[in-house]
Amino acid sequence: MNGHVDPRQAWERLREYRWSPPDGAGDGARCRTFVSALDQMEQIFHAAAMTDLCALPLQVFHGLSQAGRAIAAAAGRLGYEDWRLVAPGIATSGGDRGVADIEIRTDPPGSRSSFVRLSELLHSPVWERVPVRLEDVWDTLPVNLGHPLTDRHRSTPLYAAYGSRGEHDQLLLGRPADELPPWSVGADCPQILDAYLAQVSETAHDSYLPPPSRPQAVPGPAPRASGGRAPRRWFTSRRRSNEIASPVVLPAATRSYMGQLYRFPVIAPLPRELHPLMAWWAILYALSRLAHDDPANWALHISFVGSRHALPLEQLFESALTHLPVLIADTIEDLAMG
Known part of the structure; x- marks a missing residue:
């Protein structure tokens, strides 16, 4: 059901924003952060397109985190120093139990951390002690409709x-x-x-x-x-x-x-649905931590010999490089329009 995706047009939009930042980015430090973060994001994503799946999660998430800094800098309603993001604001556990069962937790509401601050900007929920499974977040993205992680019941968009x-x-x-x-x-x-x-x-x-x-x-x-x-x-x-x-x-x-x-489906115990950009953020963060902290385990998951996750993961990261620039450009445009 997805419409035509043209990342080239999204990159053109993002370059236009670097040349003429939205009013929310203002001037001075905010403007410099906005422009530099988008520049880094583009270079990281272009480099990621030439990277093997073994290290791809690290680069894609790094590029997304830089985009998050640009989005926060462009959010005019974040005053004073609130637009400066510190710490990830999200953590994972249970990677040894398999990709689907990775547990994701966030910092509490009001934190200046990246995930929390961006979630609040986009009216997306955060959670603390009760974990959310990666598989449940995975199933909220339309791009994953045809690529389930397990045979469990799914709640999809x-x-x-x-x-x-x-x-x-x-x-x-x-x-x-x-x-x-x-x-x-x-x-x-x-x-x-x-x-x-x-x-x-x-x-x-x-x-x-x-x-x-x-x-x-x-x-x-x-x-x-x-x-x-x-x-x-x-x-x-x-x-x-x-x-x-x-x-x-x-x-x-x-x-x-x-x-x-x-x-979009609402994941228990969350009060409302995740914004698609924050669903991508949670998934990519979890997979980047698995690839970074347990590279041997990650290599098993992406092996087409014996792993049912290899094809879904390959498809996810192929889509990330085309979908994320569009979602990021759309998000900046939405913030610019108020």
Whole structure:
């Protein structure tokens, strides 16, 4: 469901910001930090494109952390010295149990650390004592929809389409049935699908309808078809169906990712969904620590001989080098617009 990704355009946008920083970057130290951090990020990412997966996590996270400094410097509402980021603000444990079971914790709210300060800027949650598993964060990114880490139940994002039914436009939280988590789709147990929808919607009681182009289709969720694509089904919130009458409402109900709109799942015990940039941050930090602190274990995970994680990890880092420049440019633009 991702839109066309063109990192070249994102790099052009970021270079334009270096030439003409947003008002929030001001002048003096803030401006110098903004420009220098973006310059370093670009050079690191271009070098990372030539790096083997063995060391790639270290470089990609380093580039993202420099982007974080630029984002904080551009945030005008961070006054005085609050825009200066200190310490990571995030920690991991359990790398010896496997990639999926790495546990991630953060500093408390209000910290000046990078993860916390950026999360607060982007209205993304932080957590402390109760850990979040890397696999749960992994599944919140649309880029990972086709690359699970394990066979466990998944809570993945819902693609949001804009459509109409009768005389009223409405928000369609649409996905083909075979792109829903397999555990959530079953004709005999709609409560299971409701449980999944409750994680990504404001109500667990959604109605089902065919896509506008196939009005003759029979409404209702369809079971996953073995060896092929299941019939297409779309769903929309009954409660919201009469409330949404303009595309202006759509972004308020979703988050943008690579030019597409999604509802993102809420990971227990977090109070709300992670911002996509902070989900990338948590995953890349965890993997960079594993590669740095336990290189032998990391080498086993990325080996295509005996590791089910090798392909998902390779795909993740290939996507990181194209998706992150776009997300970073979008984030700076959003902050510049207030």
